[in-house]
Amino acid sequence: METAQNFMELSKQVVGFIYPNEIDIQWSILIVVYPYITGLVAGAFILASLVKVFNVKELQPTYRLAMLTALAFMLIAPLPLQLHLGRPERSYEMFMTPNLTSAMAMFGFVYLWYLMLVLLLEIYFEYRRDMIVWSSESTGLKKWVLKILSLFSTDISEKAVAFDKKTVKIITIIGIPSAFLLHGYVGFIFGSIKANPWWSSVMMPVVFLFSAIVSGIAMVMLLYMIIKPLLGGKIDMKCLDKVASFLFYAVIVDFSIEVLDFIHRLYESEESIKILSQLVTTKLFISLVVLQILMGMLLPLAVMAVIKVFKLQEEVRKLLYFVCGLLIQLGIFSTRWNVVIGGQLFSKSFRGLTTYKMELMGMEGFLVALALLILPFVILSILIKLLPPWKKEELAGS
Amino acid sequence: MERRDFLKHLCWVITSGGILGGLSADAWAKMLNKDYDTTKHYYGMGIDIDKCIGCGRCMQACKTENDVPAVPFYFRTWVERYVIRTDRTVSVNTINMESDELGDVLAEKDVLRSFFVPKLCNQCDHPPCVQVCPVGATFKTDDGVILVDSKRCIGCRYCIQACPYGARYLHPKTRVADKCTFCYHRLVRGLLPVCVEVCPKQARIFGDMKSIASPLGRFTRMNKIHVLKPSLNTDPKVYYANLDGEVN
Amino acid sequence: MKDFFKKLPEQAVRVVVVFLVLAVVVFVIRQFIIPPEMKEPALQRASSEEREAAKEIHYAGAQSCVQCHDKEPEIKKSGYHRDLACESCHGAAQKHVDNPTDVKPTSPKKRDYCAYCHKYNFSRPTGFPQINPDMHNPRKPCISCHNPHNPKPPTTPRSCNACHAQIERAKAASYHALITCTVCHTAPEKHKISPRTVIPTKPDKREFCGKCHDKASPRKGVPTVDMATHGEKYVCWQCHYPHTLGGI
Structure with a gap:
């Protein structure tokens, strides 16, 4: 009855006509958080792969941090999905009887593939030698945790370490298409819904992918700028400039693809164009035009262009990069919001708009979403304690 | 008309048997289920827009028959009212079960045409909801009805997103997807879906497309037929006669 | 095989062993521990269909009513309400069929029930009998003049607006307000009994x-x-x- 009351309130805010069942917004803030988090995973991994596969030497200081970031977010990625289910206790059905024609059914498999065969394996081979060394240096619980994590391996001969390096490279090569798959696939979940013209687009996986790369690079950049000084190291400006430079190009590509999609829709001007224009100019104006495009893309692009053109001082550059990173996170989060929530705000009758009222408490509310966004950072801090991304010499030397 | 007679006969058997033998309807249903062969039927529904008077009896009966929450937000079937004005603007609303809103809000001289459109699950031949269900909990039966396995649905609501017709909702009590089943429990007992049963104007015509002579057969022979959103290639099995182009 | 393992560095062997163990565990659990009804879609589908089919019915269907009641159906058979199912007005009656003495179906006596269908609404198809409840003998129960099983106007309608209220209303505001319907249309007497088959000129x-x-x-x-x-x-x-x- 309480929901009925809520719906009564909501129905007053409906503009035009919606199908009666559409008053209930099905995918809430948690489903906004989910592609945001997986995007960070894919993006961070792509940044890491720049070091290993494309040999961008300047980025080496961010490599391990990027891998740990990817892992921390990956571990949380299924949680928002799990929590939003109507019957969370039945999620195992996904593995019992996966429906092969369903994009969503593949989630478990894509996720497991990426987590087990890419992230964990790569981190294992990357850290194996260090884990053996660190475990011999430490005592108590940490010693044993490291021992278990290194699978009780003991060989730190040059030959074995060389093998590790080679394997890491191979895994990264497999990992790039896997990262594309992971996030492109999240885009496909939305892009393949023909009933929803806001989602239904072949561009959707591509848009998701590039926005993922943007958000992932920006997140690692932010974390690098925060964590390295916290651990007593100095920010390597050469590395930071390079990261920012990649970020700059990624934003340009992302922006052009989104503009292309936008122009295409506008030019084709299909049946749904009226309601979608109404959606963009009213309910999504702040989150799409202001937050996503102006603040989340054009402003950082302009700032980074200024940095590139004028040789600014180190301290100014740092500050501006930091601000850009934050703005981009805000922008990409808005992107996810605009896709997920935006796609549900208009009626499939194309005759009206409805409203999403976020809960504060409750399983699908703001607080849970916030907790899910904080949790990866907690995990990351534990991971960093256990598997430091920079060796002591690196911290002291740079 | 053979089918009608058959139904009559069947119902007579059920009810008289039920009364005489003192058996519950369920016990009889179970006996009948054994004889019910899903492969021998393929169901569809016809809707004649020109006949619907917008009384809302179908909506009310459906809620009672199928335990749909009795608030005006969850519907397995509903009726939309279209008003097209002389300036070609269109306004639509779902008629309320407590039909107070049915009054004339507009000056009638501004109305070009107006009509009611009953809606329900289209029981698509190519159902997008079945395609996207991650666990295969929603499926098409041999007799052409899309059902939801309420014991296995995980409540991910992907099917609700995929349905172009807004025919599905998340049941607030069971927390699983719910939708029109053509009153499957009635079909197997030889009864009509309840919306068809109570429609005072026979605006809804139910039938078996595998039977040669049926009211639905005549309906599809005598009318120009249209389905909703044909461009989406879902192949609905709910057929509309006299449907206006404004309806979607 | 052994050679291959020997060639691999020890850490690779460890990883392979971990994955093999995991794979075997998953395989064993899936193959031998999980019962078939949890992993066989066909079984699950059958049981879901069964559960759906076994659901209780609430509306018994008009054919059940005629098993015991013969007076009302007989009256109804030739009247305007001949196609109206008993339960459209009397509500879900399966409980009454199961237990005729203790459970009685409802019988709406108030004006608003008839108004669901017969209250004037311009969206309703023209020719469907509609009245304005505020003007048409206000407060008087409908059934005091009309027998619901054979509803007929107590007196033959003086004007056409009993059924054609929409036209009547529009006309009242037009320049033709003072011209009566029969100036332009000749309505055969039979039109009042079979409105659809005998049509005025x-x-x-x-x-x-x-x-x-x-x-x-x-x-x-x-x-x-x-x-x-x-x-x-x-x-x-x-x-x-x-x-x-x-x-x-």
Whole structure:
């Protein structure tokens, strides 16, 4: 009855006509958080792969941090999905009887593939030698945790370490298409819904992918700028400039693809164009035009262009990069919001708009979403304690 | 008309048997289920827009028959009212079960045409909801009805997103997807879906497309037929006669 | 095989072993521990269909009613409500069928129930009998004049608006307000009994309207045209709608 009351309130805010069942917004803030988090995973991994596969030497200081970031977010990625289910206790059905024609059914498999065969394996081979060394240096619980994590391996001969390096490279090569798959696939979940013209687009996986790369690079950049000084190291400006430079190009590509999609829709001007224009100019104006495009893309692009053109001082550059990173996170989060929530705000009758009222408490509310966004950072801090991304010499030397 | 007679006969058997033998309807249903062969039927529904008077009896009966929450937000079937004005603007609303809103809000001289459109699950031949269900909990039966396995649905609501017709909702009590089943429990007992049963104007015509002579057969022979959103290639099995182009 | 393992560095062997163990565990659990009804879609589907089919019915269907009641169906058979199912008004009655003495179906006696269908609404198809409850014998229960099983106006309608309220209303505000329906339409007496099969006439000659609207007409204060040149091959009502203000 309480929901009925809520719906009564909501129905007053409906503009035009919606199908009666559409008053209930099905995918809430948690489903906004989910592609945001997986995007960070894919993006961070792509940044890491720049070091290993494309040999961008300047980025080496961010490599391990990027891998740990990817892992921390990956571990949380299924949680928002799990929590939003109507019957969370039945999620195992996904593995019992996966429906092969369903994009969503593949989630478990894509996720497991990426987590087990890419992230964990790569981190294992990357850290194996260090884990053996660190475990011999430490005592108590940490010693044993490291021992278990290194699978009780003991060989730190040059030959074995060389093998590790080679394997890491191979895994990264497999990992790039896997990262594309992971996030492109999240885009496909939305892009393949023909009933929803806001989602239904072949561009959707591509848009998701590039926005993922943007958000992932920006997140690692932010974390690098925060964590390295916290651990007593100095920010390597050469590395930071390079990261920012990649970020700059990624934003340009992302922006052009989104503009292309936008122009295409506008030019084709299909049946749904009226309601979608109404959606963009009213309910999504702040989150799409202001937050996503102006603040989340054009402003950082302009700032980074200024940095590139004028040789600014180190301290100014740092500050501006930091601000850009934050703005981009805000922008990409808005992107996810605009896709997920935006796609549900208009009626499939194309005759009206409805409203999403976020809960504060409750399983699908703001607080849970916030907790899910904080949790990866907690995990990351534990991971960093256990598997430091920079060796002591690196911290002291740079 | 053979089918009608058959139904009559069947119902007579059920009810008289039920009364005489003192058996519950369920016990009889179970006996009948054994004889019910899903492969021998393929169901569809016809809707004649020109006949619907917008009384809302179908909506009310459906809620009672199928335990749909009795608030005006969850519907397995509903009726939309279209008003097209002389300036070609269109306004639509779902008629309320407590039909107070049915009054004339507009000056009638501004109305070009107006009509009611009953809606329900289209029981698509190519159902997008079945395609996207991650666990295969929603499926098409041999007799052409899309059902939801309420014991296995995980409540991910992907099917609700995929349905172009807004025919599905998340049941607030069971927390699983719910939708029109053509009153499957009635079909197997030889009864009509309840919306068809109570429609005072026979605006809804139910039938078996595998039977040669049926009211639905005549309906599809005598009318120009249209389905909703044909461009989406879902192949609905709910057929509309006299449907206006404004309806979607 | 052994050689292959020997060639691999020890850490790779460890990883392979971990994955093999995991794979075997998953395989064993899936193959031997999980019962078939948890992993066989066909079984699950069958049981879901069974559960759906076994659901309780609430509406018994009109054929059940006639098993015991013969008076009302007999009256109803030839009246305007002949196609109306008993449960459209009396509500879900399966409980009454199961237990005829203790459970009685409802019997709506108030005006608002009849109003669901018969309250005037311009979206309803024309010709469907509708009244304005505020004007039509207010407060008097409908059933005091109309027998719901054979609803007939107690007296033959004086005007056509009993069924054609929409036209009547529009006309009342138009220039033709004072012209009665029968000036233009001849309605056979049978039209009142079989409204759909016996249909009143429309003017079939241009000259009919020309009596007032031709240039040569002696009528004063009426818009006139030269009938010889104005829209010659059409009957007037093929373009002008005579019931609305000014026509379209």
